[in-house]
Amino acid sequence: MVGKADVVIVGGGVMGCALAYNLAKEGLKPVVIERSDIGGEESGANGGGVRQSARNLKEMPLAMESVRLFAQLHEELGMDVEYVRKGNLRLCSTPEDMVNMRKSVENQKAVGLQLELLDRKQVLEINPYVGDGVIGATFCPTDGHANPLLVSYAFFKKAKSLGARFYTQEEVKDIVLKKGRVAAVVTDKQRIETDLVVNAAGMAGRKIANMAGLDFPVKAVFTEALITEALPPLFPQMLGQARGLFYGRQTLHGSFFMGGFVGTEEFIYRDGKPLFNFIGPAISRLVIEYLPVLKDLHVVRTWSGIIDQTSDSIPVLGLTPEVPGFVFCTGFSGHGFGLAPVIGRLMCELIMDCRVSLPINDFCYSRFGKGADHVCACKGNAACTTATALCPNKREWLKNI
Ligand SMILES: Cc1cc2nc3c(=O)[nH]c(=O)nc-3n(C[C@H](O)[C@H](O)[C@H](O)COP(=O)(O)OP(=O)(O)OC[C@H]3O[C@@H](n4cnc5c(N)ncnc54)[C@H](O)[C@@H]3O)c2cc1C
Numbered sequence: 001m002v003g004k005a006d007v008v009i010v011g012g013g014v015m016g017c018a019l020a021y022n023l024a025k026e027g028l029k030p031v032v033i034e035r036s037d038i039g040g041e042e043s044g045a046n047g048g049g050v051r052q053s054a055r056n057l058k059e060m061p062l063a064m065e066s067v068r069l070f071a072q073l074h075e076e077l078g079m080d081v082e083y084v085r086k087g088n089l090r091l092c093s094t095p096e097d098m099v100n101m102r103k104s105v106e107n108q109k110a111v112g113l114q115l116e117l118l119d120r121k122q123v124l125e126i127n128p129y130v131g132d133g134v135i136g137a138t139f140c141p142t143d144g145h146a147n148p149l150l151v152s153y154a155f156f157k158k159a160k161s162l163g164a165r166f167y168t169q170e171e172v173k174d175i176v177l178k179k180g181r182v183a184a185v186v187t188d189k190q191r192i193e194t195d196l197v198v199n200a201a202g203m204a205g206r207k208i209a210n211m212a213g214l215d216f217p218v219k220a221v222f223t224e225a226l227i228t229e230a231l232p233p234l235f236p237q238m239l240g241q242a243r244g245l246f247y248g249r250q251t252l253h254g255s256f257f258m259g260g261f262v263g264t265e266e267f268i269y270r271d272g273k274p275l276f277n278f279i280g281p282a283i284s285r286l287v288i289e290y291l292p293v294l295k296d297l298h299v300v301r302t303w304s305g306i307i308d309q310t311s312d313s314i315p316v317l318g319l320t321p322e323v324p325g326f327v328f329c330t331g332f333s334g335h336g337f338g339l340a341p342v343i344g345r346l347m348c349e350l351i352m353d354c355r356v357s358l359p360i361n362d363f364c365y366s367r368f369g370k371g372a373d374h375v376c377a378c379k380g381n382a383a384c385t386t387a388t389a390l391c392p393n394k395r396e397w398l399k400n401i
Pocket of ligand 1: 045
C-alpha cells in the first residue's frame with residue numbers, strides 16, 4: 001500500500017515509464033499504476049519508428065529533440081534499445097504522391113528538418129530492393145527506429161532503480177477531487193492520497209479524464225501489424241508509403257516488422273477488442289509490391305493494436321485550470337513512441353518547475369474549447385499553462401484561483 005504520493009501516474013506505457021524515469025532522476029518517488037503489464041498495450045504493439053518526417057509541424061520541435069535524446073538512451077538507461085538512425089524513406093508510386101511529397105518536403109524543411117525528395121535512381125542508391133513501381137521517395141537521414149519492447153522496459157527498469165514505484169495488474173477506478181482539485185486516486189486495490197495525477201493512460205485517457213470531470217475528443221482506431229521470419233540484413237532504414245498505407249523496418253534480429261492502414265479488410269471485434277486479424281494479408285500484398293524481395297517470407301505473428309486518435313491527431317499535454325493537479329499526457333494519435341523521451345522530460349519539467357524547455361501550448365487541453373487560457377504564477381514562460389502541485393510557485397498560484 002502506498003498511502004500517500006507526490007505524483008501518481010496512470011499508465012505504465014512508454015509515456016508513463018519515461019515520465020517516471022525523469023521524475024525519479026529528480027529525486028521524486030512517483031507511483032505508476034498499470035492495469036496490465038509494463039508496455040502491455042499500445043507501447044508494446046508499435047512499429048518502433050522514431051520519425052520526425054511526415055509529422056504534424058506542431059510536433060516537429062519535440063520530434064527533433066526526441067531524436068537527439070534517443071541517441072543517448074542506451075547510455076542513460078544502461079540498456080541497448082536497438083536504436084538505429086539510418087533514415088526514413090517514404091516511397092512514392094504515383095505522380096500525385098510526388099506532387100504531395102514535394103509540398104510536404106518544402107513545409108518540413110521550412111521548420112528546420114533535413115529532408116530531400118529523391119527520384120527513383122537516388123532511392124535505389126539507398127535501398128536497392130524497392131519494387132519497379134517506386135518512382136521516388138522522401139528521405140530524412142536523421143529518422144530511425146528502435147525496439148519498442150525494450151524502450152518501455154528500459155525506462156521502467158531505470159525508473160525503478162531510482163526509486164519509482166510500479167504497481168501492475170492494478171486498475172485506477174476513480175480520481176477524487178476536493179474543492180475541485182485532485183486529492184486522491186482510487187484503484188481496485190488501494191486509495192492513494194495525492195494532489196497530482198498524470199493521465200498517461202493511452203486509449204483509456206478519455207475515461208481517466210472523465211473521472212476528474214474532464215473530457216476531450218478521441219476515438220479508437222484499430223490497426224494491425226506483423227512480423228516475418230528473419231533474413232540477413234537487407235536495409236537499415238525505416239520505410240513508409242507516401243500515403244501512409246504501410247510502414248516497416250528490418251529488425252536487428254533480421255525479421256521484418258510491417259504495419260499499415262490499407263483498410264481493404266475489416267476487423268471483427270467484440271467488447272472493443274479486435275478478435276480476428278484481417279488486415280495482415282492486405283498489408284502483406286502491398287508490402288510485396290513495394291519490396292518484392294520479401295515475397296517468399298513467412299509471416300510469423302500478427303497482432304492488432306488500438307490507436308488513441310484525437311480529433312486533430314496531436315496529443316493532449318499539460319495542465320488545465322479546470323482541475324488543478326490533473327496533468328494530461330495522452331492522445332498520441334499513433335505516433336507517440338518516437339516522442340517518448342522528450343515527452344517524459346517535458347512533463348517532468350512541468351511538474352517540477354512549472355516551466356518547459358520546449359513549447360507545448362499547441363497541445364493544451366483548452367484547444368478543445370473546454371478550458372480557459374490561463375497564465376499561472378510562473379510569469380515569463382508562455383509554455384506553462386497552470387501551476388502544478390510540486391511547482392515552487394504553486395502555493396502562490398493556488399491562492400489566486
Ligand atoms: C500497430 C501500431 C504501430 C505504431 N507504430 C508507431 C511507430 O512506428 N512510431 C511511433 O512513434 N508510434 C507508433 N505507434 C503509436 C505508439 O505506440 C503510441 O503513441 C505510444 O505507445 C503511446 O504510449 P502511451 O504510454 O501513451 O500509451 P499505452 O502504451 O497504451 O499506455 C497506456 C497504459 O495505460 C494503462 N491503463 C489504461 N487505463 C488504466 C487504468 N484505469 N488504470 C491503470 N492503468 C491503465 C494501459 O494498460 C496502458 O498500458 C503505433 C501504434 C500501434 C498500435
